[in-house]
Amino acid sequence: MPTQAKGWGTESADQPLRPMSFERRDLRPNDVAIRITHAGICHSDLHTCRDDWGGTRYPTIPGHEIVGTVTAVGSEVTRHAIGDTVAVGCMVDSCMECTQCLEGWEVFCERGGSTFTYNGKDRHDGSLTKGGYSDHIIVRDHFVCSVPQGMDVARVAPLLCAGITTYSPLRQYGVGESSKVAVVGLGGLGHMGVKLAAAMGAHVTMITTTPSKGADARELGAHDLIISTDAEQMAAAGNRFNFILNTIPVAHDIQPYLMLLGRAGRMVIVGAIEPMPGYHGGLLISHNRAVGGSAIGGIPETQEMLDFCAAKDIYPDCEMIRMDQVNEAYERLLKNEVRYRFVIDMAQGL
Numbered sequence: 538m539p540t541q542a543k544g545w546g547t548e549s550a551d552q553p554l555r556p557m558s559f560e561r562r563d564l565r566p567n568d569v570a571i572r573i574t575h576a577g578i579c580h581s582d583l584h585t586c587r588d589d590w591g592g593t594r595y596p597t598i599p600g601h602e603i604v605g606t607v608t609a610v611g612s613e614v615t616r617h618a619i620g621d622t623v624a625v626g627c628m629v630d631s632c633m634e635c636t637q638c639l640e641g642w643e644v645f646c647e648r649g650g651s652t653f654t655y656n657g658k659d660r661h662d663g664s665l666t667k668g669g670y671s672d673h674i675i676v677r678d679h680f681v682c683s684v685p686q687g688m689d690v691a692r693v694a695p696l697l698c699a700g701i702t703t704y705s706p707l708r709q710y711g712v713g714e715s716s717k718v719a720v721v722g723l724g725g726l727g728h729m730g731v732k733l734a735a736a737m738g739a740h741v742t743m744i745t746t747t748p749s750k751g752a753d754a755r756e757l758g759a760h761d762l763i764i765s766t767d768a769e770q771m772a773a774a775g776n777r778f779n780f781i782l783n784t785i786p787v788a789h790d791i792q793p794y795l796m797l798l799g800r801a802g803r804m805v806i807v808g809a810i811e812p813m814p815g816y817h818g819g820l821l822i823s824h825n826r827a828v829g830g831s832a833i834g835g836i837p838e839t840q841e842m843l844d845f846c847a848a849k850d851i852y853p854d855c856e857m858i859r860m861d862q863v864n865e866a867y868e869r870l871l872k873n874e875v876r877y878r879f880v881i882d883m884a885q886g887l
């Protein structure tokens with residue numbers, strides 16, 4: 538029998554979020570049912586609600602940084618059991634048969650990409666997927682990660698998107714003790730980028746538009762700070778970095794940042810998912826620089842990231858809110874006022 542769920546979502550790009558009731562599917566044999574205790578607020582949730590990228594299907598119920606407790610499992614599930622504390626990120630399903638899926642890159646599933654946690658199309662019944670701003674969720678077992686024993690459950694949720702989206706490129710490009718890393722944009726993703734790169738042993742520089750975040754950046758683990766609007770500071774940092782993680786959430790000129798890369802340096806863009814202005818090819822040819830992108834990270838890598846954070850005691854800086862504060866939280870996110878991730882505490886009511 539499908540179950541009745543409660544959540545918060547929106548019916549159009551110009552409407553605030555409001556309480557909604559909807560159905561969750563009956564358990565399939567490989568499904569896990571989760572009572573959600575916490576959901577992080579990612580800037581992508583806001584982009585989707587406001588249809589910034591086009592393609593939002595309404596009503597949309599966002600939320601892809603999810604932590605909760607297993608309440609039921611399908612007949613074929615072996616990895617999770619009732620009572621386990623688990624976590625779900627941006628994906629809830631994929632074909633699990635193609636090369637990308639088998640190699641742990643489910644997001645690039647060759648059969649139509651992975652199924653996203655919200656605003657996605659369920660690959661079995663065609664229904665619109667609905668995310669973590671809700672009381673419970675049903676997810677295919679492979680896409681459910683285990684929260685390591687002893688972790689502070691209230692602060693885990695943002696790891697499932699902000700954490701893995703920054704951990705994955707840092708790992709893909711071998712960031713370690715000899716790396717000079719810059720993180721651009723001190724928001725939800727950026728603050729995790731700083732913590733993770735520092736924990737991997739890199740020398741980390743925060744590049745921000747907001748001078749008042751300087752002290753925070755150092756507390757988060759940054760060794761150095763550059764204010765990107767200060768041309769002198771930017772010029773002085775030319776050719777300095779091996780790796781730049783760029784989390785700016787909107788289109789922008791990447792040339793000033795490319796100039797900061799040293800020989801064979803790479804900038805990975807994770808934030809701006811929209812058309813970008815061009816750049817001079819000479820900036821890549823000079824110093825053999827590269828620019829690329831990165832999409833979240835795979836499920837095995839997400840579990841690795843959770844285990845890494847548990848071992849190193851790394852948590853996001855969370856501001857806990859009630860579900861009915863979500864619209865106010867979105868406005869503060871737009872005004873660049875969050876330090877550094879909102880987490881909805883479902884225990885305070887939906």
Ligand code: NAP
Nearest residue numbers: 580581702722723724725726745746747786807808832833
């Ligand atoms: P966020 O909390 O709003 O942080 C973004 C930060 O970027 C801001 O705190 C600000 O930092 C800086 N910034 C904002 N507007 C800027 C502008 N116009 N120019 C320069 N810097 C600006 O957002 P988030 O949750 O970290 O998400 C960042 C982006 O990543 C979003 O677009 C989101 O959709 C995307 N995302 C991508 C993936 C992926 O798979 N690639 C996954 C998750 C999220 P300062 O004040 O320090 O300048």
Ligand code: ZN
Nearest residue numbers: 579581698699
């Ligand atoms: Zn996200």
